[in-house]
Amino acid sequence: MPETEYILEMRDIVKTFPGVKALDNVTLKVRPGTVHALMGENGAGKSTLMKCLFGIYHKDGGTIIFDGQEVDFKDSKEAIDGGVSMIHQELQPIRMMTIAENVFLGNYPLGKFNLVDHGKMNAETSELLKEVGLSISPKTLLNDLTVSQMQSVEIAKAISHKAKVVIMDEPTSSLTSSEVEKLFEIIRQLKAKNIGIIYISHKMDEILRISDDITIMRDGQYVGTWPASEMTTASIIHNMVGRELTSLFPEKTNVVTDEVVLRVENMTSPNHLSFKQASFDLHKGEILGIGGLVGAQRTELMEALYGMRGLDDGKIYIKGKEVKIKNPEQAIANKIALVTEDRRYNGIFGVLSITDNASIAALKQYVGGFGLLNEKRMNDVVDSNVQRLRVKTPSNKTPIGSLSGGNQQKVILARWLAGNPDVLILDEPTRGIDVGAKYEIYQIINDLAKEGKSIIMITSEMSELLGVSDRIMVMCEGRVSGFLDRTEATQESVMTLATRFMTENVEE
Structure with missing residues (x-):
């Protein structure tokens, strides 16, 4: 040519x-x-x-x-x-x-x-x-x-x-x-x-x-x-x-126990404008996927659980004890972490370093004598998590905004791991990430569940929902329309539940 x-x-x-x-x-x-x-x-x-x-x-x-x-x-x-x-x-x-x-x-x-x-x-x-x-x-x-x-x-x-x-x-x-x-x-x-x-x-x-x-x-x-x-x-x-990916998803090695870490009952948004009467439980070591079409109110429900939105009704139980979560600080105190959907908008501090971004949610634990920040302790924790999650960076002093999307996502995960949460909510965790980096994120999710963390994963990718989840909760127009075990979940069964109430409305 x-x-x-x-x-x-x-x-x-x-x-x-x-x-x-x-x-x-x-x-x-x-x-x-x-x-x-x-x-x-x-x-x-x-x-x-x-x-x-x-x-x-x-x-x-x-x-x-x-x-x-x-x-x-x-x-x-x-x-x-x-x-x-x-x-x-x-x-x-x-x-x-x-x-x-x-x-x-x-x-x-x-x-x-x-x-x-x-x-x-x-x-x-x-x-x-x-x-x-x-x-x-x-x-x-x-x-x-x-x-x-x-x-x-x-x-x-x-x-x-x-x-x-x-x-x-x-x-x-x-x-x-x-x-x-x-x-x-x-x-x-x-x-x-x-x-x-x-x-x-x-x-x-x-x-x-x-x-x-x-x-x-x-x-x-x-x-x-x-x-x-x-x-x-x-x-x-x-x-x-540069290599063959024999499978898009790593082998599942986590064990879902009978212990219920989180239970939500009848969670309803003010004036029923968003979600209504949402109830579910989450077990130790479980990856609970949340599926649904655009507008199903999945993100809104999780933001309410994290204290970012108000509630009209509903109860939240952590390990059997009812708790009140009215803001993110209370969510963090109850060992709940949230990785948001939009990294750039409300996930990262683009001009700050990897260290700053990875430590900011747990600064209290790095305070030493006289109320001063113990930088050595902070750097040690950040270094450990950055290595554990295999973040590719020349230095932890590098601005996070200069990293690739996949590595930014790993740094955000490192931020929350520093606080050792029991429940980790991941909203579209692989959005805008390539297939190789996706596999690494899936492996991290699997490893965290294996360690006994309980994961909630919102995803709009059907293959991801089916390939990573132990159990799937499907939402439709603000309501929980059903649950599927990974052994029975198919694209057809998920889509049936994702349109369940739309069909009811048409019939009515």
Whole structure:
């Protein structure tokens, strides 16, 4: 294929950070009007490569040819002005500004007296919204939009900048199946405009369905590029991890005992607006999976158990004793820990170090004489847990924000293990994590259960729900619709329970 057929060529890109070579002569070539999947385990260097293209990082070596010209964008504004747009996994809109103000942020059309021409801005935004299938006023605040709509606004912004290459980082991680279909339709429209799309995702079915070409990276190095039509899930995994994964899930070694660690009775949210009359128990050494469709109120129920939400009714028992949990501090005191769904939003402190992030939930136990922090004790505990969970990092002083998603998740687990909880609630623990790192997280969950910890795991991935859980609780429209033992659980039986009350409502 002639080189002129590429809209973007990244040749032999090198990027080094203190103690680690993040990119080692990496190559990426993208054709216009195609979807080019960029794949690799967390920490493989995908995001670093894209940041080098987008001007967030400055490469230490190599060449970037964009639209026939050698470029080296000094910052993201220069990249955007040059025709490259990037839609990040964690969307960061300015929520109290309108759609139009977000789309034209930093590039407002000016009118008389050098003032912002709101009429022109709103009119142009309306046309852009039509292109991405949004029938909504450009004056709508971003705070009033769904995640899917915010993402469409980001795509509209990319179109407004006349982007020739659009980078999409995990674009479907927070979308429902119907929203995914809408996104794919927008992607097809972008392809028709001859725009090249770099698509980063860990979802194999999406990659094989939407991609034209697939480039795989491993440990900061280029592995290869293939036509998507020639690849299978097995071949992608083999090239990503450098080994065969004979099973997606580790062998279960935990033993579920008869001892009930946690019992919940008739937990109901205020005014019955969220969940109602939810009851379940959790045994020592058990992994209880919670399944259900979007809107089933699984997260809301667990946040109430953790004291983040109020209750209208219900009782909580820890080892047979009734307890009151009105805030997270009381939950922690009762040996309950929660790993939230959105790492970036309410999980990590991105600018702080691994040590700070891993110790912050148990600072009281590190206080020594005269009320001073015993840093040696704190560092010893953090070091132990970081090694135990095999966190890949040059140093525990490294900012957690610079780690891959899988390693960030391990640090959050290390945070809670420092307090030695009895109950560990994991909300979408492998969201945005590659297949190799997922296996490591599954092994950690299994090992913790083997040690006698009791795990509650919310997941929207059916294979994960069936492959990791000892027992499954399914929710539908705020109610517990049933329980399934792992020996009897199937996709069909889970989906039947997940739609149980929807069916009842239709029949009524």
